[in-house]
Amino acid sequence: MTTRKRPPRTKAPAGLSSEARALWTATNDEYSFETAADFALLCQLCETLDRLREIQRAIKTGGLMVAGSQGQLRMNPLLQAEEAARRTILAHVRALRLTSTLEI
Secondary structure: OOOOOOOOOOOOOOOOOHHHHHHHHHHHHHOOOOOHHHHHHHHHHHHHHHHHHHHHHHHHHHOOEEEOOOOOEEEOOHHHHHHHHHHHHHHHHHHHOOOOOOOO
16 A cells, blocks of 8 residues: 655645735644645745736736727726736636635
8 A cells, every 4th residue: 555645745845925925834734735736826826926916916006907009098907917917816616615705
């Protein structure tokens, strides 16, 4: 009989924001991940959270409407990037079967 060892990567990856590191830590404290794939998904979740926050800051700075190529007002294209990041986070939460509330 073979026993699975827990993958050694339980510390938050380098380069994450304090918010993403807190998510990593809280998720590891609450759940027991068994495979390297689980840790890879969690890493991607945390990285996507950082990306989402960066996009949100850019939207806050640039506004919801921006000038188009001919000066007309149009929706900020970062709004689509924000929605895509939210969908990616939701997909990772579902793939990891997380049930805790993640405020995004």
